[in-house]
Amino acid sequence: MTPRMNPRWNGQFSCFDLVAKTEEHRHSIVPVGDFQIGGGEFVVMAGPCAVESEAQLLQTAETVAAAGARILRGGAYKPRSSPYAFQGLGVEGLKLLRKASVATGLAIITEVMSEEDVDLIAEYADVMQVGTRSMENYALLEALGGCGRPVLLKRGMTATLEELLRSAHVVAMAGNPHIILCERGIRTFETATRNTLDIAAVPVLKTVSHLPVIVDPSHAAGVRSLVPVLSRAATVVGADGLLVEVHPAPEQAMSDGNQSLTFGEFRRMMADLQPYIELQQESRQLRPQLLVAGGAD
């Protein structure tokens, strides 16, 4: 019998078999270097929105590594709301990411915006980030099928969960099963936050799909003061990790300074999250009996 994506979930998600949770395939574990995403460890990816300079990146890498992050984030190719805004350092930025990785042992995640850049970025990145604006760039998604690196697929800011899973299915169909989903907030009528963090997306996705799910509280909030509390929410709803923006001097950042944590704030957040992460890990052991909040499994 062909496995079907949770047919009981409001009749949705019924046609993306490659990413569907089934009895036989409940959880995907995505290998990144010497660790895994989706295997029980809560994996924090942190760093600046954009790679700006060697000093900025190395200081940030050392700080986030010491605080427990596993992956350094930093855009070298930036999709910006304005064509006049900083567009990223390009290859120079990729080289700085590699340098920071060698110095700290952190893996690297960085955004790829075009299928033409896939091969180059795959030489430097451990995880290929697909941004919210690219979720439906099918030429890019297909090119990522053969890149040999895991893909972090961000939810489009106006995309439904069904549409997110459709894009994940495209990557899987193109040959790459190593996909991590990322909830980063969606556009709603609310303007108090930059986007609205759809926290329910985490348990829904984890109920219908075997893919790991992480949360980006920075782009959801748009302001740094909300990032720690949204991160805490992500741990308790069962996310597999976080993608967080951190900058040595957020007020001078070339992009997304308002939502970037200072080093001190990041350290404090990581320490404060620890008991919630442990609680979540303990309840994961009991999950077989508790599973299916939502009555869907």
Ligand code: PEP
């Ligand atoms: C980013 O991670 O810096 C970014 C541009 O994110 P998003 O695609 O979610 O806006």
Ligand code: MN
């Ligand atoms: Mn950003």
